[in-house]
Amino acid sequence: MSDISKLQTPSSELNLTERDSKVIWHPYTQMKNALPHIPIVKGEGVYVFDENGKRYIDAVSSWWVNIHGHAHPHIAKKVAEQLNILEHVIFAGFTHEPAVLLAERLLPILPGKQDKVFYTDNGSTAVEVALKMCLQYWDNKGKPKTRILAFKNAYHGDTFGAMSVSGRSIFTDAFNSLLFDVDFIDLPNEDNISHLTSYISQLTDTACFIFEPLILGSGGMLMYEAKYLDELIAASKQAGILIIADEVMTGFGRTGTYFACEKLDNKPDIICLSKGLTGGTMPLGITTCTDEIFTAFLSEDKLKTLYHGHSFTANPIACVASLASLDILLQKETLANIKRIEAKHAAFLLEIKAYPKVKAVRQTGTIIAIEWETGNETSYLSNLRNLLYSYFLEKGIILRPLGNIIYILPPYIISDEDLDYIYEAIKSALVEI
Ligand SMILES: *Cc1c(COP(=O)(O)O)cnc(C)c1O
Numbered sequence: 001m002s003d004i005s006k007l008q009t010p011s012s013e014l015n016l017t018e019r020d021s022k023v024i025w026h027p028y029t030q031m032k033n034a035l036p037h038i039p040i041v042k043g044e045g046v047y048v049f050d051e052n053g054k055r056y057i058d059a060v061s062s063w064w065v066n067i068h069g070h071a072h073p074h075i076a077k078k079v080a081e082q083l084n085i086l087e088h089v090i091f092a093g094f095t096h097e098p099a100v101l102l103a104e105r106l107l108p109i110l111p112g113k114q115d116k117v118f119y120t121d122n123g124s125t126a127v128e129v130a131l132k133m134c135l136q137y138w139d140n141k142g143k144p145k146t147r148i149l150a151f152k153n154a155y156h157g158d159t160f161g162a163m164s165v166s167g168r169s170i171f172t173d174a175f176n177s178l179l180f181d182v183d184f185i186d187l188p189n190e191d192n193i194s195h196l197t198s199y200i201s202q203l204t205d206t207a208c209f210i211f212e213p214l215i216l217g218s219g220g221m222l223m224y225e226a227k228y229l230d231e232l233i234a235a236s237k238q239a240g241i242l243i244i245a246d247e248v249m250t251g252f253g254r255t256g257t258y259f260a261c262e263k264l265d266n267k268p269d270i271i272c273l274s275k276g277l278t279g280g281t282m283p284l285g286i287t288t289c290t291d292e293i294f295t296a297f298l299s300e301d302k303l304k305t306l307y308h309g310h311s312f313t314a315n316p317i318a319c320v321a322s323l324a325s326l327d328i329l330l331q332k333e334t335l336a337n338i339k340r341i342e343a344k345h346a347a348f349l350l351e352i353k354a355y356p357k358v359k360a361v362r363q364t365g366t367i368i369a370i371e372w373e374t375g376n377e378t379s380y381l382s383n384l385r386n387l388l389y390s391y392f393l394e395k396g397i398i399l400r401p402l403g404n405i406i407y408i409l410p411p412y413i414i415s416d417e418d419l420d421y422i423y424e425a426i427k428s429a430l431v432e433i
Contacts, residue, residue, distance in 0.1 A: 015039070016051060035390070043070025046414045048398070057397045057418050061411050064217070064249050066280030068328050069411040075279050078324040082317050091119065091313040098319035105326060107288065111245075111259050112267025114288040118306075119314035123248035123274035124157025126285035127210070129308055130244045130270045131161050133293055134208035137242065140296045140304045145207040149200070149241065152184045155218030156210060156246055165210050167219060187216070188228035197235040208270075209236045210244040213260035214364050217249040221369035221407045223362045226263040233266040242293070243268040248285075252276035252329055253338050253412060256365030269293055279325030282318035337412040341366045344416065345408070348423045355430045359404075366412065370426065372404040387433055395425045 014022075016039035025031060038056075042049045046069050048056050061067060068075070082098065089096060103117035118133075120126050131148065138145040150156075153167040163172050164179040172179060183206070188196055200209075213229060216222040233243055245268035250260035254276065261268055270293065273286040297306050312318075328334055345368040349361050352370065360371040374384060385401045392399040399406055399422075408422060 035386075038393075045069040045071075046411050046418060055396055056393070057414070057422065059392075059397050059399050059408050059410050059414075059422055061276075061409055062280055062398075063275075064254075064409055065275045065278075066411050067252055067254075067276040068279045068325060068334075069413045070280075072279060072281075072324075072328065074328060075281050075321055075324040078320050079281060079317055082320040086316050088312070088315055088317070092309060096314075096316050096319075098316045098323060099314040102319045102322050102326075105323065106273075106286070109258060109330075110271055110288060111261035111264070113290060114271060115291040116289050116294045118287045118289070118308075119319075120285035120287065121283045121310050121312045121315070121318070122157075122285045123246075123272065124159040124162040124285075125310060126248060126272040126274050126287045127156045127162040127165070127244075127246060128159055129285075129287040129306075130210065130246075130272050131165065131208070132308055133270060133287065133289055133306065134242045134244065136304075136306060137293055137296045138207050140299070145205050147203070147206040148180075148182050149203070149206050149209040149236070150182050150184055151211055151216060151219075152186055153216050153219035153222060154184075154210075154212060155216065156212075157248075171218075187222060187224040188232055189224065190228075193228050193231055197231055200232065200235040200241070201239055203239050203241065206236075206239065206241045208242040208244050209233070210246060212246050212248075213250055214255055214263065215250060215260070215367065218402065220371075220402050220405050221362070221367060223364050223369075230264050230266050233264065233268075237266065242270065244270045244272065246272045248272050248274045252325070253334065254365055254367065254409070256338060256342050258329070277325070278318050278321040279328065281321035281325070282315065283312075284315065284318035284322060334412055337414075338366055340416070341410065341412065341414065341419065344419050348419075351423075352427065352430065355427075357430045357433075367407060367409050369405055369407040372401075372406065374404045384433070388429060391429050391433060392425060397422055397425055 017036045020037050026037060039051045040048045041051050046057055048058055048070060058066060086096060099119065107114050118129055120129055148165055150165045156162040156166045163175060165182050166172065168176055185196055186192055214223060214226060236243060245261050247259055251273045257263060269290050271288045277286060278284050297304055342365055345363050349363055349368060352358055353361055357373045358370060359373040362369050372384060384404050388401045388406060406426065
């Protein structure tokens with residue numbers, strides 16, 4: 001019989017990358033020819049460090065979550081304190097201070113009038129809840145509506161409902177026949193806006209319109225103007241369509257204001273939040289809604305209940321991390337940093353616009369995206385993406401191009417020097433690759 005305690009000790013001959021490749025399946029990764037996964041042993045501010053002490057600038061905020069940098073002392077302190085008070089409790093039938101306080105502090109700063117917070121644990125589930133709230137809202141009202149309106153190239157997450165309202169792409173290809181049918185519209189612009197609004201005004205069976213405000217993230221950092229979104233929302237409201245703003249990526253300062261929908265006159269009925277919510281410390285999702293939505297679920301009839309919940313709903317550690325992240329976000333210095341990044345990006349945009357390999361460059365708030373000229377080879381699968389990815393890694397910068405689109409989405413504490421270092425690296429890539 002083998003000695004189980006020995007089997008539990010990993011082989012010391014293998015390094016972490018090798019041990020990883022024996023037991024781990026990584027997200028969004030073709031494991032057959034994946035580059036070795038880099039073992040990160042420490043995070044500090046805008047940097048992460050690998051086991052050889054090499055330093056990387058986290059220029060994508062670790063998949064857009066890490067808005068204040070890594071291992072922020074204020075968040076760390078609050079989380080450590082909470083661990084000794086209450087790590088978790090079932091959220092049906094029970095409540096706790098961090099969940100209530102977070103809702104009390106968050107609702108007043110959201111765009112429009114949001115009245116209730118529903119907790120989940122990631123962006124996809126925040127979207128699932130939003131969709132279920134809308135569909136069941138109409139059902140509860142005795143006027144069932146089953147269609148949903150969304151943008152082509154949208155990205156709302158990887159669970160089945162969230163995938164269904166996302167654009168069909170290589171991400172969804174294996175599942176397309178099982179995804180529910182959605183009406184997809186183009187991003188609005190000067191030329192198509194009147195066509196789009198008249199299309200929307202004729203919809204009768206549409207429960208809701210879900211969108212990423214101002215910028216489609218995973219779809220390629222595709223940007224569009226607030227004034228056209230405002231028109232789409234107005235037309236939707238006119239047609240009795242509920243409005244879901246998926247601010248999972250845009251929330252918490254990313255677009256230059258605390259929330260992208262602040263730039264709109266017409267406000268959403270429902271807002272989805274995650275990513276930056278906890279400052280990148282813990283997984284947490286939030287779906288907020290108006291009293292109008294909430295009251296449609298109040299009834300003596302059990303069937304009108306929103307039957308949805310996750311084991312880790314409103315985890316106290318995650319709520320406390322969010323409160324600490326909010327403390328930092330609301331400091332004057334943070335808004336000043338956001339404005340500083342915006343201004344530096346804008347200057348860089350002007351500088352590189354004329355490079356022959358720059359097909360397009362665009363900016364919304366702290367996000368800048370550069371589209372590489374590729375002739376006719378533009379798919380996500382093109383090897384340009386891998387070339388660029390490795391090129392920047394080698395220079396100690398984490399940038400994850402979306403196909404031929406490079407974007408910077410930095411923690412707000414990034415210094416001017418580090419931004420300049422990234423800009424220089426991009427300029428040399430534009431010449432060398
Ligand atoms: C990332 C993202 C999601 C999904 O969030 P996860 O936490 O990764 O499930 C949903 N919507 C938008 C706009 C996103 O960027």
